[in-house]
Amino acid sequence: MTASQSSLRSRSMELLMAYQQNPSVSLRNQLVRMNAGLVRKIAHRVSHQCAEPYEDLEQIGYLGLIRAIERFNPSQGCAFSSFAVPYIRGEMLHFLRDRGSAVKVPRRWQDLQKDGQRVRMELARDLGRQPSDTEIADELGVSSQEWREIKMAVKNRLPLSLDATVCQQVDSPITLGETLPDAHYQALQRLEEDRQQLQRALGQLEDKTRAAIEFVFFSDLSRKEVAEKIGVSPMTVTRRIQRGLEQMMTFLQPQTLQTDP
Numbered sequence: 001m002t003a004s005q006s007s008l009r010s011r012s013m014e015l016l017m018a019y020q021q022n023p024s025v026s027l028r029n030q031l032v033r034m035n036a037g038l039v040r041k042i043a044h045r046v047s048h049q050c051a052e053p054y055e056d057l058e059q060i061g062y063l064g065l066i067r068a069i070e071r072f073n074p075s076q077g078c079a080f081s082s083f084a085v086p087y088i089r090g091e092m093l094h095f096l097r098d099r100g101s102a103v104k105v106p107r108r109w110q111d112l113q114k115d116g117q118r119v120r121m122e123l124a125r126d127l128g129r130q131p132s133d134t135e136i137a138d139e140l141g142v143s144s145q146e147w148r149e150i151k152m153a154v155k156n157r158l159p160l161s162l163d164a165t166v167c168q169q170v171d172s173p174i175t176l177g178e179t180l181p182d183a184h185y186q187a188l189q190r191l192e193e194d195r196q197q198l199q200r201a202l203g204q205l206e207d208k209t210r211a212a213i214e215f216v217f218f219s220d221l222s223r224k225e226v227a228e229k230i231g232v233s234p235m236t237v238t239r240r241i242q243r244g245l246e247q248m249m250t251f252l253q254p255q256t257l258q259t260d261p
Contacts, residue, residue, distance in 0.1 A: 009245075010249060012031065012035070013080070014245070015027060015034070016080060017074050017217055019031060020073065028066065028069055032062060032069070035065055035069075035080070036062075038065070038081060038084060038085070038088065039064075040061075042061055042085065043058040043061050052095075052096060056095075057092050057095070063091050064084070064092070065084055067091070068080070068083055068087040071087075072084070077194055077198035109149075116140060116147065119131075120136055197252055198248075198252075200251070201252050202248065204251055205247060205248070208240060209240045209244040211229070212230060213241055213245070213248075215229060216241060223237045223238055223241075
């Protein structure tokens with residue numbers, strides 16, 4: 001992490017703290033601009049998995065980012081990026097769900113699939129058996145590979161029931177719904193991991209610096225009150241907080257790189 005990146009993250013955390021204490025449109029817009037890269041990153045990933053334009057996904061993603069800013073609680077010890085990703089991605093997925101199927105089948109393939117059903121029935125009647133994919137593809141004037149891709153695309157467009165059986169155990173079947181991860185539990189687990197990482201980073205700070213951060217961010221004390229408690233000037237408290245946040249970002253860097261969404 002460069003010095004500028006560390007300073008940017010420290011500034012972002014300070015603005016998030018300030019927004020929680022005194023929400024304003026100007027602060028919120030500043031936070032949106034500072035975290036716009038996160039929205040663009042997720043929009044690029046989602047755009048490669050659907051047929052919706054990247055620009056539309058990006059605009060929808062900003063709504064999720066705003067919701068994350070409004071609901072973020074710095075005292076919980078969670079990295080803002082980890083907190084914001086589910087909101088941003090969730091807003092995009094809701095948008096895709098409302099727009100219809102996320103799997104878009106080209107019109108030509110839809111027409112060929114309908115023609116293929118007709119050809120299958122005609123060949124079955126003429127041959128006295130079910131025709132092969134190669135025979136159907138020849139009648140349609142396409143390759144066998146393309147015909148198989150058409151069938152797979154149409155099949156994948158259909159929604160699956162969460163009650164569909166995916167594995168049969170000796171005593172009972174396992175449904176698709178039972179194999180899906182518990183999103184709530186995973187979110188709580190990530191929050192706990194982030195909290196532990198934050199506590200470890202705080203523990204590496206000099207005593208007065210750690211106390212200044214805890215008093216301001218966790219106990220909601222003013223810098224003047226903190227200065228009286230730890231026996232320094234308010235200006236020194238501000239400097240200690242700035243330096244402490246930069247040091248914590250450095251301490252947290254390895255974990256951030258491993259869990260970066």
